Amino acid sequence: MSELQISPGSVRDDLRTEPRLVRGIIIAIALIFLTVFVVLPLVVVFAQAFSRGIGAYVAALSDPEALSAIRLTLCVAAISVSLNLVFGLVAAWAIAKFDFRGKTFLISLIDLPFSVSPVISGLVFVLLFGAQGYWGPWLQSHNVHVLFAVPGIALATIFVTFPFVARALIPLMQEQGTQEEEAAISLGASGLQTFFRVTLPNIKWGVLYGVLLSNARAMGEFGAVSVVSGHIRGETNTMPLLVEILYNEYQFVSSFAIASLLALLALITLVAKTILERHLDEGQLPRGD
Amino acid sequence: MNGIWTKGNFRVAIEVKNIVKRFGAFAALDGVDLKAANGELLALLGPSGSGKTTLLRIIAGLDWPDAGEVSFDGENALAHGAGERHVGFVFQHYALFRHMTVFENVAFGLRVQPRAIRKDETGIRRRVKELLDLVQLDWLADRYPSQLSGGQRQRIALARALAIEPRILLLDEPFGALDAKVRKELRQWLRSLHQEINVTSIFVTHDQEEALEVANRVVVMDKGRIEQIGTPGDVYDNPATAFVHSFIGESIVLPVEVCDGCVRLGGRALNIAANGLASGPSKLFVRRHDMQVGPAGSGALEGAVRHVRTFGPIQRAEVALSGGESVIEIDAPRDRELKAGDIVGLQPRRYRIFAATE
Amino acid sequence: MSGSTGRRSTLPGFGLTMGLTLTWLSVIILIPLAGLFLKTLELSPDQFWDILSSRRTLNALKISFGLAFAAALVNLVMGTVIVWALVRYRFPGRRIFDAIVDIPFALPTAVAGIALTSLFAQKGWLGAPLAELGIKVAFTPTGIFIAMIFIGIPFVVRTVQPVLIDLDVEIEEAAASLGASRLNTVFRVILPSLIPALLTGFALAFARAVGEYGSVIFIAGNLPNVSEIAPLLIVIRLSEFRYADATAIAVVMLVASFLIIFAVNRIQRWAQMRIPAH
Numbered sequence: 001m002s003e004l005q006i007s008p009g010s011v012r013d014d015l016r017t018e019p020r021l022v023r024g025i026i027i028a029i030a031l032i033f034l035t036v037f038v039v040l041p042l043v044v045v046f047a048q049a050f051s052r053g054i055g056a057y058v059a060a061l062s063d064p065e066a067l068s069a070i071r072l073t074l075c076v077a078a079i080s081v082s083l084n085l086v087f088g089l090v091a092a093w094a095i096a097k098f099d100f101r102g103k104t105f106l107i108s109l110i111d112l113p114f115s116v117s118p119v120i121s122g123l124v125f126v127l128l129f130g131a132q133g134y135w136g137p138w139l140q141s142h143n144v145h146v147l148f149a150v151p152g153i154a155l156a157t158i159f160v161t162f163p164f165v166a167r168a169l170i171p172l173m174q175e176q177g178t179q180e181e182e183a184a185i186s187l188g189a190s191g192l193q194t195f196f197r198v199t200l201p202n203i204k205w206g207v208l209y210g211v212l213l214s215n216a217r218a219m220g221e222f223g224a225v226s227v228v229s230g231h232i233r234g235e236t237n238t239m240p241l242l243v244e245i246l247y248n249e250y251q252f253v254s255s256f257a258i259a260s261l262l263a264l265l266a267l268i269t270l271v272a273k274t275i276l277e278r279h280l281d282e283g284q285l286p287r288g289d
Numbered sequence: 290m291n292g293i294w295t296k297g298n299f300r301v302a303i304e305v306k307n308i309v310k311r312f313g314a315f316a317a318l319d320g321v322d323l324k325a326a327n328g329e330l331l332a333l334l335g336p337s338g339s340g341k342t343t344l345l346r347i348i349a350g351l352d353w354p355d356a357g358e359v360s361f362d363g364e365n366a367l368a369h370g371a372g373e374r375h376v377g378f379v380f381q382h383y384a385l386f387r388h389m390t391v392f393e394n395v396a397f398g399l400r401v402q403p404r405a406i407r408k409d410e411t412g413i414r415r416r417v418k419e420l421l422d423l424v425q426l427d428w429l430a431d432r433y434p435s436q437l438s439g440g441q442r443q444r445i446a447l448a449r450a451l452a453i454e455p456r457i458l459l460l461d462e463p464f465g466a467l468d469a470k471v472r473k474e475l476r477q478w479l480r481s482l483h484q485e486i487n488v489t490s491i492f493v494t495h496d497q498e499e500a501l502e503v504a505n506r507v508v509v510m511d512k513g514r515i516e517q518i519g520t521p522g523d524v525y526d527n528p529a530t531a532f533v534h535s536f537i538g539e540s541i542v543l544p545v546e547v548c549d550g551c552v553r554l555g556g557r558a559l560n561i562a563a564n565g566l567a568s569g570p571s572k573l574f575v576r577r578h579d580m581q582v583g584p585a586g587s588g589a590l591e592g593a594v595r596h597v598r599t600f601g602p603i604q605r606a607e608v609a610l611s612g613g614e615s616v617i618e619i620d621a622p623r624d625r626e627l628k629a630g631d632i633v634g635l636q637p638r639r640y641r642i643f644a645a646t647e
Numbered sequence: 648m649s650g651s652t653g654r655r656s657t658l659p660g661f662g663l664t665m666g667l668t669l670t671w672l673s674v675i676i677l678i679p680l681a682g683l684f685l686k687t688l689e690l691s692p693d694q695f696w697d698i699l700s701s702r703r704t705l706n707a708l709k710i711s712f713g714l715a716f717a718a719a720l721v722n723l724v725m726g727t728v729i730v731w732a733l734v735r736y737r738f739p740g741r742r743i744f745d746a747i748v749d750i751p752f753a754l755p756t757a758v759a760g761i762a763l764t765s766l767f768a769q770k771g772w773l774g775a776p777l778a779e780l781g782i783k784v785a786f787t788p789t790g791i792f793i794a795m796i797f798i799g800i801p802f803v804v805r806t807v808q809p810v811l812i813d814l815d816v817e818i819e820e821a822a823a824s825l826g827a828s829r830l831n832t833v834f835r836v837i838l839p840s841l842i843p844a845l846l847t848g849f850a851l852a853f854a855r856a857v858g859e860y861g862s863v864i865f866i867a868g869n870l871p872n873v874s875e876i877a878p879l880l881i882v883i884r885l886s887e888f889r890y891a892d893a894t895a896i897a898v899v900m901l902v903a904s905f906l907i908i909f910a911v912n913r914i915q916r917w918a919q920m921r922i923p924a925h
Binding site: 371 | 657
């Protein structure tokens with residue numbers, strides 16, 4: 001052991017790494033690949049958005065149709081994120097703090113939307129609420145609009161963002177165990193007091209993490225929303241849908257201008273995610289000794 | 290031993306009757322009866338898996354038995370949840386609220402009381418200050434649990450449990466996660482604290498030294514059953530079962546045969562009484578220091594000294610018994626120096642024989 | 648009094664939270680998915696088979712599954728190279744590149760779709776030089792392949808990365824001290840212990856690419872039988888109100904992705920058994 005420690009670093013390095021040339025080639029391949037497939041697409045969005053100058057960019061974003069799409073996107077995201085937040089907290093409490101049979105199965109049911117194609121996520125709601133769907137005719141006769149209206153868009157968005165909060169919280173709460181909650185209960189706290197004063201402060205970074213990812217997906221969802229929206233201009237177009245419409249109409253600057261907002265959202269999400277992951281790691285430092 | 294016991298007018302604070310608790314097919318507790326007197330400091334001692342922590346958690350209301358009764362001062366405790374039992378519970382890993390300061394941790398139990406009986410802010414501050422003074426850590430009030438040492442966390446956990454003025458104090462392996470030196474200090478501190486506050490207390494430990502040193506009475510458990518309840522002196526000097534004898538203190542164990550009141554080792558009759566034990570394979574238990582060493586031929590056993598180590602007032606000798614394959618270690622006073630190669634006679638001063646069950 | 652108190656729990660709220668969880672799960676996920684399968688049952692086996700065996704459907708499925716598989720293979724190789732560089736080497740900008748890997752996760756698919764199209768179009772930054780070499784990417788199956796590679800990268804990188812980080816360096820030192828060359832150590836000691844993670848990453852990238860819609864349709868060209876992916880065919884059938892056709896294709900794709908997820912779970916279980924916990 002001591003021999004290894006006093007031997008020159010290069011000898012020790014030789015045991016565990018590749019020759020300089022090989023290292024250089026591997027790094028180069030990785031970086032070129034990431035640049036071509038990830039960095040360039042991102043850069044091209046902004047380049048195209050500003051290709052006619054800042055005036056055209058601002059004009060594209062202040063178009064009434066664009067504003068209406070932004071408003072709808074924010075509204076749908078607010079609805080779906082808040083509902084999934086409540087669900088995520090409730091589900092994580094039941095799953096992480098108690099033992100019961102079929103837990104793994106329940107978790108995989110919650111995960112289902114991750115493995116369903118976005119188009120199918122939209123399709124299932126068309127089958128339920130569409131004109132030829134199970135409940136469509138009844139809804140139509142009662143003048144309730146789900147499909148091609150905000151409720152349908154919200155439902156499809158809730159479907160695709162369903163797992164995010166719960167998945168962020170379940171492992172975190174399982175790892176934290178139930179001792180602090182038991183201590184609170186034995187000190188006379190009620191269930192709600194225990195949840196709001198002990199559990200929630202301990203998982204706050206996890207909650208934010210889930211909300212962040214869920215929000216990014218909600219605002220950016222395209223396939224599922226595209227199927228249920230009906231593309232009514234100025235009414236049921238979210239930002240990603242408007243990006244598509246404008247692009248297909250060859251209004252590239254307008255399309256990329258709205259796309260640039262979504263790309264910015266993605267970048268902010270990534271930065272925030274990195275920061276939150278650091279907080280979560282700190283929270284997971286060994287407790288006790 | 291303790292005043293409470295000799296007076297005979299004690300009030301039973303905790304009574305546990307015939308508790309059964311199963312996890313699947315495994316019986317964690319298999320019919321446990323226990324009484325703890327008011328003001329007593331009781332130790333639940335046993336190896337891991339003996340059911341001691343489960344018993345403690347059932348008393349606290351953190352687990353529920355499959356059958357049996359738990360009562361506090363004659364009142365059915367199982368009718369109440371953990372929050373209504375007024376039990377102070379100190380968790381093995383302390384379970385301090387990591388996002389709260391030490392002060393807020395101790396204040397928690399006071400803050401969550403129903404509005405009608407809750408103290409005002411000044412009252413809470415005064416009470417927390419008293420408790421932090423009691424555990425001698427008032428200078429740590431603004432720290433977070435992660436900034437404390439293990440021993441400090443332990444004492445804060447205790448202060449937090451005491452804040453609700455519990456009728457009973459339960460401690461799960463209170464010194465389990467601490468290093469040896471801190472353990473010793475905290476033991477003495479806990480005993481003197483108990484004398485000061487005098488609340489009925491039960492603590493769980495797997496460390497016999499801890500149990501014998503701190504508790505008024507020791508409850509020895511194994512495999513979900515209680516093997517013996519007694520004062521520290523009792524369980525050490527008069528172990529009720531083979532398990533207690535081998536678990537507490539170090540013992541020499543020799544496989545012997547009892548036949549018609551005489552005891553045989555490897556076919557040779559030993560000059561000791563079987564104390565009424567029925568004939569059959571048995572085990573002879575002798576404490577190391579209870580083996581009297583004399584010249585060859587002076588005792589029931591004879592053997593050759595193979596190795597001697599001396600430390601402090603004793604010398605520890607490894608002796609190969611003649612007529613058998615047994616090698617035993619004995620502790621002898623240093624009045625007569627032993628050396629390797631000596632043939633010695635050995636006579637158990639005190640011993641116990643239990644029928645071999647396994 | 649002394650009777651069994653049952654399995655009461657210390658913490659409250661299990662019944663309530665479990666009830667809400669199951670209700671919400673049923674309303675949002677289970678009932679809609681069940682509706683899809685029920686709708687399929689309305690079709691006779693012959694009808695179902697006719698839809699699936701029609702030339703256009705078969706080709707769409709072939710394109711989606713075939714190109715997704717090829718893209719996942721590329722991701723498997725390139726993902727391993729990227730993970731290796733990110734975990735084992737120190738170079739300027741490493742942390743930024745590490746963060747960048749997640750962009751395909753975070754970037755809305757429609758944005759990725761128009762960006763890739765613009766990049767690989769005949770006059771695009773990469774499309775123009777490729778066109779001079781006689782390679783056409785946008786509006787061809789190659790474009791689909793490129794888009795599927797884009798969205799699959801993070802799956803392989805993020806599944807393999809933690810495993811490579813946790814890999815005990817002592818194992819490599821042991822191999823080296825036993826006289827193994829570096830190449831031998833990498834291929835006989837390190838890569839084999841990454842196999843479960845590699846398979847998982849591959850399967851996840853494959854599943855995602857099969858179902859992908861937004862980032863593919865812009866660059867695909869969407870020519871029936873040539874560059875039309877299965878999810879797009881579902882959308883087209885829906886817009887033609889041919890619900891039965893859409894449903895049949897959807898069920899096939901859904902069953903396929905469930906099988907993939909099932910395979911992933913088996914791989915994970917196998918990996919846990921193979922490598923005992925420390």
